[in-house]
Amino acid sequence: MFKFEISNLKNMKKEVYKIYDDIKLHLYIFEPENREPNNLLSVIVFFHGGGQDPSQFFPQCEYFSKRGMMAISVEYREWVKPPIESIIDGKSAIIWIRNHALKLGIDTNRIAAAGASAGGFVALCTILINGYESDTTNSLVNSKPTALVLFNPVVDTVSNPKIAYYFKKNPKDLSPMHHIKKGLPPMIIFHGTRDNIIPIKQIEDFTIKVKKLGNICELVSFERKGHGFFNFGAYKNKPYNETVRATDKFLSNLGYLKGEPTI
Numbered sequence: 001m002f003k004f005e006i007s008n009l010k011n012m013k014k015e016v017y018k019i020y021d022d023i024k025l026h027l028y029i030f031e032p033e034n035r036e037p038n039n040l041l042s043v044i045v046f047f048h049g050g051g052q053d054p055s056q057f058f059p060q061c062e063y064f065s066k067r068g069m070m071a072i073s074v075e076y077r078e079w080v081k082p083p084i085e086s087i088i089d090g091k092s093a094i095i096w097i098r099n100h101a102l103k104l105g106i107d108t109n110r111i112a113a114a115g116a117s118a119g120g121f122v123a124l125c126t127i128l129i130n131g132y133e134s135d136t137t138n139s140l141v142n143s144k145p146t147a148l149v150l151f152n153p154v155v156d157t158v159s160n161p162k163i164a165y166y167f168k169k170n171p172k173d174l175s176p177m178h179h180i181k182k183g184l185p186p187m188i189i190f191h192g193t194r195d196n197i198i199p200i201k202q203i204e205d206f207t208i209k210v211k212k213l214g215n216i217c218e219l220v221s222f223e224r225k226g227h228g229f230f231n232f233g234a235y236k237n238k239p240y241n242e243t244v245r246a247t248d249k250f251l252s253n254l255g256y257l258k259g260e261p262t263i
Contacts, residue, residue: 011030011031011032011033011062011065012028012029012030012058012061013028013029013031014026014027014028014029015027015029017074017092017093017096017097018089018092018093018096020077025074025075025076025077025089025092026054026075027072027073027074027075027093027096027097028054028058028061028072028073028074028075029070029071029072029104030058030061030062030064030065030070030071030072030073031065031070032065032066032067032068032069032070033065033066035068035105039105040105040106040107041068041069041070041104041105041106041107042069042070042106042107042110042111042112042251042255042256042257043069043070043071043072043097043104043106043107043110043111043112044060044061044064044069044070044071044072044112044113044114044149044251044256045072045073045074045093045094045097045111045112045113045114045123045145046060046061046071046072046073046074046114046115046119047074047076047090047093047113047114047115047116047118047119047120047122047123048073048074048115048116048119049115049116049117049118049119049120049151049228050078050079050117050118050119051078052116052119053075054073054074054075055073056073056116056231057073057114057116058073059232059240060114060232060244060247061073063244063262063263064248064257066262067248067257067259067261067262068257068258069251069256069257070104070105070106072093072097074089074090074093076089076090076093076122077089078118079118079166080166081165081166081167081168082166082167082168082169082174083118083121083122083166083174084132084174086118086121086122087122087125087126087129087132087174088132088133089122090113090122090123090125090126090143091125091126091132091133091143092133092143094111094113094126094143094144094145095133095141095142095143097111098111098141098142098143099141109146110146110147110254110255110256111145111146111147112145112146112147112148112149112251112254112256113126113127113145113147113148113149114148114149114150114151114247115149115150115151115153116150116151116152116153116228116230117151117152117153117154117197117198117227117228118154119153120150120151120152120153120154120155121153121154121155121176123145123148123149123150123153124148124150124153124154124155124176125174125176126143126144126145127144127145127148127184127185128176128179128180128181128184129174129176129179144185145185146185147185147186147187147250147251147254147256148185148186148187148188149187149188149247149250149251150187150188150189150190151189151190151191151230151243152190152191152192152195152197152198152203152227152228152229152230153176153189153198153203154176154198155175155176155177155198155202155203155206156175156176156177156178156202156205156206157171157172157174157175157176157177158171158172158175158177158178159202160198160199160202162197163197163198176206177202177205177206177209180206180209180210180213180215181213182213182214182215183215184210184213184215184217186215186216186217186250186254187210187215187216187217187218188217188218188219188220188246188247188250189203189206189207189217189218189219189220190220190222190230190243190246191203191219191220191221191222192221192222192224192225192226192227192229193221193222193223193224193225194224194225194226195225195226195227196226196227197227198227200221203219204219207219218250220243220246222239222242225239230243241263244261244263245261245263248261248262248263249261
């Protein structure tokens with residue numbers, strides 16, 4: 001994993017969005033330089049993969065902040081059996097961002113959630129799994145983003161033995177595959193054909209099921225690429241560049257960005 005050093009990121013600031021057991025959880029917020037006054041920004045919120053940390057998505061955050069969006073990478077509690085705390089923290093992060101929209105200067109109708117692997121699961125759960133808002137959040141503010149950008153996400157907690165390990169009791173209760181419905185926000189999924197943790201067949205089945213209900217879901221597959229192929233520094237950055245460019249175009253088509261990609 002190639003990481004950007006926090007000390008080198010001049011346009012990043014940290015905010016505490018939640019405290020549990022005296023432990024602070026942070027948002028790493030990247031703002032565009034020279035932003036126009038009174039111009040509400042669109043937002044992309046990243047949830048890192050299992051075994052990673054928020055710096056996994058710092059390169060993407062820096063890119064999208066330079067493109068004129070606010071970009072946020074979330075610190076959340078790692079998966080346990082089952083990963084209830086991860087879901088709660090993901091929802092708490094979106095709710096905090098919505099609650100602080102005026103302070104942040106953002107458009108709450110343009111909040112994209114993005115995530116990799118376990119973080120992709122968290123992003124999906126903010127939309128598909130009801131409940132699990134923490135007691136400290138404002139119940140009048142919803143935890144749902146308005147678009148999804150997913151990198152080799154966990155979509156099925158039932159049929160994948162490597163994932164089902166975490167969901168031994170009632171695995172369907174938290175399985176995105178088993179909670180698909182109409183009216184989902186548009187989403188794009190990036191996945192490697194040689195992913196040995198989440199088989200691409202599961203992602204293909206998920207995409208078909210989402211689209212059958214009239215939702216927008218684009219799957220972009222990467223031949224002969226494994227889990228985590230999109231990370232900065234992997235495969236000489238070719239997949240990183242391609243996924244960032246495709247995400248840029250996806251968000252531009254939704255009105256979150258203007259102009260052509262710069263990568």
